[in-house]
Amino acid sequence: MITLTGSTLTLEEMRRILFQQEEIQLDTEALKRVQKSRDSVDRIVANKETIYGINTGFGKFSDVSIDEKDVRALQLHLIRSHACGIGDAFPEMVSRAIVVLRLNALLKGFSGIRVEVVERLAFMANHHIHPVIPSQGSLGASGDLAPLSHLALVLLGEGAIWNEGQKIDASNVWKDRGMDNIVLEAKEGLALINGTQAMTAQGVVNYLEAETLAYQSEWIAAMTMESLRGIRDAFREEIHIARGYQEQIAVASRMLEWMDGSQLISAQGEHRVQDAYSLRCIPQIHGASWQVLNYVKEKLEIEMNAATDNPLIFEDGEVVVSGGNFHGQPIAFAMDFLKLGVAELANVSERRIERLVNPQLNDGLPAFLSPEPGLQSGAMILQYAAASLVSENKTLAHPASVDSIPSSANQEDHVSMGTIGSRHAAQIIQNARRVLAIETLCALQGTEYRGVEKMAPKLRAKWDELRKVCPSVVEDRIFHHDVERIADHLYEDTGKSK
Incomplete structure (x- = not known):
């Protein structure tokens, strides 16, 4: 059981919530903060004070006052009108993450929402009531308005939810459980949708998958090193200490651990003086990607515990301030x-694949690792497929954040496009996993030609594990199936604590 406080949620806890289906509970002190914030909203409404989002319109309509009798209708209209997400739905796991992260943000007690609503969100998480949320249509400021509106719809008994991988109408979601639909009070609609939880939720899933993939890329690269009789000297600790990047030092250390005891790895000058960069520079290249991951982890764990709606309520309701924490920059x-x-993990993997299959570069392995070169093509088109994926990644890697289109009659004149960036990152990760799956397939075959009995013990254990997923290639076959099985096998590690 993981306790949500609004300020202490970690990525490892999200891994357990998302991949291990661990339940959540709400911190008692956090619920007290939520109630105090709600009391403030009720007082503002009763006193007929004019506060943005409580008794005014939204965006460009912020100067339109709303009568007290219409505040419920205002929230309902807000949710329905903003629920205009487009395209394919986010994966159900991302939807689950959106529910948990929006709940955690509301528990900070700055949003003016009722305890009843946050408890209903917790019920949704613990009973796997996951909204169907279209993945396109967000500008990433004012938050993820369209995606989060589809979350709010389910609270109202509208929209759709996931049921065993299928989308079903949510009209009876609460009736079937003996509960009433939520009727939104003043500010609650805005509190639910004004935030960055769609981009952050997809970002959390992205990070957990990318971190796993980064670790896997090391033993996969080590197996390629064995296939190509790579030189261990380039991983000596003093080289990497001399440069000083801790991530580079750590990658080199882990690579040496994977290759420890190998009779296939060579010494400098034994077969050649130097390896190509895709082998020799694994600590430098992979280490730089770990620097990226560390940066992303830091930002995500801040945002997961951030108040990202507007306006925010401080000092027991005496101060209600409009700001811009919803901006996803x-x-x-x-x-x-x-x-x-x-x-880049995929780019360098593809270069290692080329070295494994190219008879001019693979140190005596059969051309394209073919059982019968010429009669059988072997891994020739596997390298084509990897090249296609890394080329696609290069277009997806164009930064979404450099773009901005004004909205709401130019009131919201700079937006982040962070949700687009998060979605594109997810696609790059899927592509990279398949590239690494192709490298795995080739490295399995390469080490088999060299002699698996000479492999490092830790890599031999991986070889035995993967051969249950991808049998030896003794004849050309439909390699698509092998790539998908290996990719699925790699993905399964994402749910395991690191």
């Missing part, structure tokens, strides 16, 4: 940065 930059870090 920090996550937009983080996701664009993540795209670069993961795309």
